[in-house]
Amino acid sequence: MREQSFAGLPVLVVDDDHSVLHATAAVLHSAGVAKVQMVDDSRELLPALERQPASAVLLDLFMPHVTGNELLPEIVRLYPELPVIVMTAAQDVDTAVLSMKEGAFDYLVKPVEESRLLASVRHALEVQSLRRQMGALKHYLLSDCLQNGEAFAGIVTNSRKMRALFQYLEAVAASAEPVLISGETGAGKEMFAHALHRLSGLAGQFVQVNVAGLDDTLFSDTLFGHRKGAFTGADQNRPGLIAQAGGGTLFLDEIGDLSMASQVKLLRLLQEHMYFPLGSDVARPSDARVVCATNHNLAQAMRQNQFRSDLFYRLSVHQVEVPPLREHKEDIPLLLQHFLDEAATAINKTGPEPSNELITLLSNYHFPGNVRELRAMVFNAMALHRGGSVLAMESFRVAIQKQQKANIDDSTAEPPGGLPVIIPGRFPTLDEVEEAMVKEALRRAGGNQGIAATLLGLSRPALNRRLARRVLQANC
Template identity: 60%
Template sequence: MNPLQTQTAQPPLVLFVDDEADELLATRYLLEAHGIAPVATLEDPREALTFVAATPPAMIIIDLIMPHLPGQQLLTRLVREHPSVPVVVMTASQDVETAIACMKEGAFDYLIKPVEESRLVSSVRHALEVCALRRHIGVLRHTLLNQKLKHPEAFAGILTRHGKMISVFQYIEAIAESPEPALITGETGVGKEMIAEAIHRLSRRAGRLVTVNVAGLDDTLFSDTLFGHMKGAFSGAEKDREGLITQSSEGTLFLDEIGDLTPASQVKLLRLLQDGTYYPLGSDIPKLSRARIVAATNRNLQQLMTKGSFRQDLFFRLSSHPLEIPPLRKRADDLPLLIDFFLQEASAAMDKPGLRVPEELYTLLSVYHFPGNVRELRALIFNAVAKHRFGAILSMESFKEVILATQRTPRENLDEGDGEGGSCLEIPGRFPTLKDAEDFLIQEAMRRGGNNQGIAATLLGISRQTLNYRLSTRRRES
């Protein structure tokens, strides 16, 4: 094997084949300086096919004018035997017909020496992105067709049997090893940090997961927290300080509440995502980041972009792999699983073994909108267990109190709607009388409560006795 061959424990990201040793060395250092590594190099083109068959790279750069095996012949064989690996031709030949012939043979790009640094790096990055996209499509196709998780243990901490959540897990398995950013969206309390942990766990990255909540950080604090500072950068900076970017090197940096990032900090994050570089405070020498970025927010970034408070280019950079986590109110089939788990957890923590939930509780909570999602459900269960005094059946009173306190008025519903098609009070045709409206509300509450009068009364905000009286009156009148 050629002595210039890069020795690495992992498959090379780039293979460069050229008979000029100086060209190989200079190009390898250039790519590695831009964070593109590892790079393998070969002087003898006859070794290329054997090397690629044994250790497939993400992309290949070849020269055209080489002894023993001309570049065009090598290109033809590489494209035929490894069609998913992009091949970039880099040569001193300026012959237009040769360039056209190479592109027809399947070359990904054609670069003429001497190649500008930015042009070479851009071409290589583009080829790597295409290769990653092809690989992810293949993994997704395989995963979605099989309908099974390859690594269910990675999601053991997320209790669910809901179909959409399983689909999210399958997508995570497909994109976990990608170096591209991932954007997790969802309401407060749905478990976005646990999703980030699963992504990191499956990524097989050597570094660790580092988490930072960027909400409330001004531009200076954001820069210092992420990028660090040099000694003397500001008053009190008595020594160099590493930022979280360095601490998460070769690992994952999780940026929570990304929707609250200030405009100035958005620009710095965009630069980091675009070219992988950043500047510690007080330094004019850029540093390279090898951390994979995962971001999360509970805010509507589309609305923020419309208002001009969130950059569109940053959004598109962050959302290479978008994941939307459904709220708990849309995962009613997860409620029994979560309720039972949190009850066992709370009972053990408070030394109240043997507690059971009444069957009515599942129905009652299935009609609650859970603004705090899974986190709120856990708090409700712990609160109920803490208040429990007698018997083996958990009281429903604390749950009813919360639901009654959060009942929204008709005016609020008219103003806000339900988020899925407008107001919950739509009155087509003849305007109803008060009796019509009362009859409808009672029927709807009974339907949602599974014909349980206690649950229906809670939804209506009245006592069970009052509901029973009105039901009896309706029966007599009919």
């Protein structure tokens, strides 16, 4: 349970008994609630709420001056979305029923068991967080605006689809829940995770780890750390990445490759917000916000018993699916210029201009490696550039043709888009298919035969021979 995920608002504990106040605050602090405000005079509660909003209130019913029974309806009237948890020594059903009717979120009888107290507060904070998120989502969906556009400065785009994801991230940035970022390799998942961390306003670090290559023991040691003597070679205490990410963001990349044993440990961390360093029997609280990324289809992995369903549903409260580059091709000219400027600066060259022909070629390419592949193409082209004001296209043609040949050579590869080829009606001949493909390639290339040849995986002379043969056949 992490208070910093609720916009930094404190939990207010109201009781005239100082021993109860301090004991309750200690329990909340031990569970990771950083801010707990104690109020020992019931007359000070409403002024305190007016000065500083709260994430939840723990309210005793029987106090001098102003009773909890009198305060409860006032709090509900003035702050209808603020969860109020009643705590009292009265084991009276009528009192409990009346409190719930007046708007109490929960009713706890003193002495309250620690687990019961924490469960109630955790539930209240989760509900409060969801209310805030729903309000934020409504605001962003209706206003179509970004309040923190600078957080996305590293993501180059003019796409409405990408902008919609930015708005969603702004809405959920302050949530306590994990965020699952999915998308193909090279689509930019890590950049979205960094943007989310900046939006959250967390004071702690952004700590990243790729869990794909970690076995269960290494995963536990990396995340949880160890005590001196926990295993052979552990000659000193070592904090794990969870401790390093305290008050910040823990980014777990390639979560779909996590072993089943490690999945259980991650699930326990997310549920309890507590963990045990290796060799220690003392639990430590975690207030790191967990963000995960994967290029796997986790729903399919669950059906194949390769990923736990309970962990999936814990991770996917907030989901962001980063689209592949082929689904926002309007960004290709912008990205191309951005990477040209970046590459020119890196190798201290004057950046040439991309031709319209190059933009047409790239706009017709499938980009299986997404934005990362485009960046690699541009940096390679800049390294090979030998002067002139226009960037040469040859290295791009070669890269695209190599990828197309690799797809042909891979007998297990699916058709583009992962869909089967469906041919309704009469089955066409090879000549008819070839003619249709050549026409479509020329259409997409805007009549440019060089680009059309690249799209078809042919050399320019080979396409010219086919076109000449077609003309000859048509004249016969």
